[in-house]
Amino acid sequence: MKLVVQVKLLPTPVQAAALEATLDACNEAANWLSGQAFARGRTSRAALQVLAYAELRARGLSAQPALHVLRKVADAYTALKANLKAGNLGKPGSKRHARVTGKPIAFRPGAAQPFDDRCLSWQAKAGTVSIWTVAGRMKGIAFTGSAVQLEMLADHRKGESDLLWQNGCWYLLATCDIPERELNDKPDGFLGVDLGVVNIATTSTGARHSGRRLNRTRERDRTLRCKLQKKNTKSAKRRAKKHAGKEARRARDINHKISKSIVAEAQRTGRGIALEDLGRIRERARLRKPQRVTLHSWSFHQLGKFIAYKAQRAGVPVVYVDPAYTSQECSQCHHIDRRNRPSQAVFACRSCGFVEHADLNSSHNIAARGWWMWVRGAESQAPVLTLIA
Structure with a gap:
């Protein structure tokens, strides 16, 4: 089975600036490509590659990152079509349906960007990674995680890894292929x-x-959130942002x-x-x-x-x-x-x-x-x- 292990990167200021520029470039290219796909109605991987591969290379992306941008945009539109078909985004003619289908998909500057083994290599024993950036190959970027995560990463990592910037921190999401135990086909109740x-x-x-x-x-979290939303000052917004996700993280842990x-x-x-x-x-x-x-x-x-x-x-x-x-x-x-x-x-x-x-x-x-x-x-x-x- 596949699990995703999240590890935290500990880049130097120079490395962090290169990572930020890389994510900005990839997501800016993804937004441009999303607009082209929406305008022309061509959202498959093959169609997007014919349409925009050369332009993505001209925007400063290497071959593999350019292909990953193409796939990210195509996969986003595939997921959108599946949600529309399942009725998860409202019925045709509703405001929600019209809002989703009336504009191209947008990617925020810090949105995750996938990297394969050609663009990113792991040095598990040293606790570092080497990754492609728009400023060149960055080597020796340290990462950290729990002992269980690091052991799983060293033994079972396989496939792509996603670079993500969230709440002021850098993360890598690595796919691991974990062996399963044989299913108990004769359960005792x-x-x-x-x-x-x-x-x-x-x-x-x-x-x-x-x-x-x-x-x-x-209940206390909800009361605080409502109070801050009603106040709507700059300090209230800062405090609300600080508490954002706290309840979700607590629920996930439980x-x-x-x-x-x-x-x-x-x-x-x-x-x-x-x-x-x-x-x-x-x-x-x-x-x-x-x-x-x-x-x-x-x-x-x-x-x-x-x-x-x-x-x-x-x-x-x-x-x-x-x-x-x-x-x-x-x-x-x-x-x-x-x-x-x-x-x-x-x-x-x-x-x-x-x-x-x-x-x-x-x-x-x-x-x-x-x-x-x-x-x-x-x-x-x-x-x-x-x-x-």
Whole structure:
């Protein structure tokens, strides 16, 4: 499977200036090419190469960087067409659809630029890289990362690496091809995972990952963000920019920890993992306005992806089940009734009298559905994902 390892570059001022000029030149060329592609309606790689390769070389780009700019623009338009076809950018005729399709795709000055092994070489033992720039080949640029990342980089790096400038720092995103463990095709049952807001994840073995403390922190972040947006002064904007992404980074860290714990438990007990198929939950859920903010701001999809790729790497099978009525169904007698949930945390079956924590009861139902899907041969294994380690 493929993972993306992010390492931080530690360039000298001269090296940083060369990297900045390189990214500016590549993205300026990409914006020019995007405008040409939009105006002429030619967005495929082959068409763009015939149209603009010579011009890109004349703009100071070497052969490989010029080809990477061509591919970056073509891939951006391919992704745009796929999103339009899937309806992710609004219906034809809507304001959002018209705004997206009415102008060429733009690339910001610090947008990532891919480099292959002809343009960038790694010296893993020395902890440095050599990279092509518009000022010539820059050698000896130091990089750093965690011990796990550096080990993975040294043993499994393969393919292109992306140069990225973000929040005043330079990064390289390196693709690594990680060997997978053999899939456990005879799991000893399934570990059901119920995802929620009060409890972010509850497993059928009774493990609960509470979200109460996190939700209070996120509420304070939202209050601060609204206050700064209303103030709208220069100092407020600086403070808002400083806090930008803080909540997302915190949520990502928590999702990594939860997914790691769930996959480790499933692997240790020889089980598979059963998850609810929560696709388009925001459109299906009917909630009051204050509840919508909490639901829409939590990254259920990200947690599910983290569980999926960690399970794939560990050889743990993953199935996705229909989430309908998992919170209203009794895990003992399978009686379904809305009145089985007298409160958010309590499940009390109106038929057999079974009482249990509501999230734990749901996780039992998810585990049972996962096992029956596997038995019927409708298993849904963890998909191939490309994620930042």
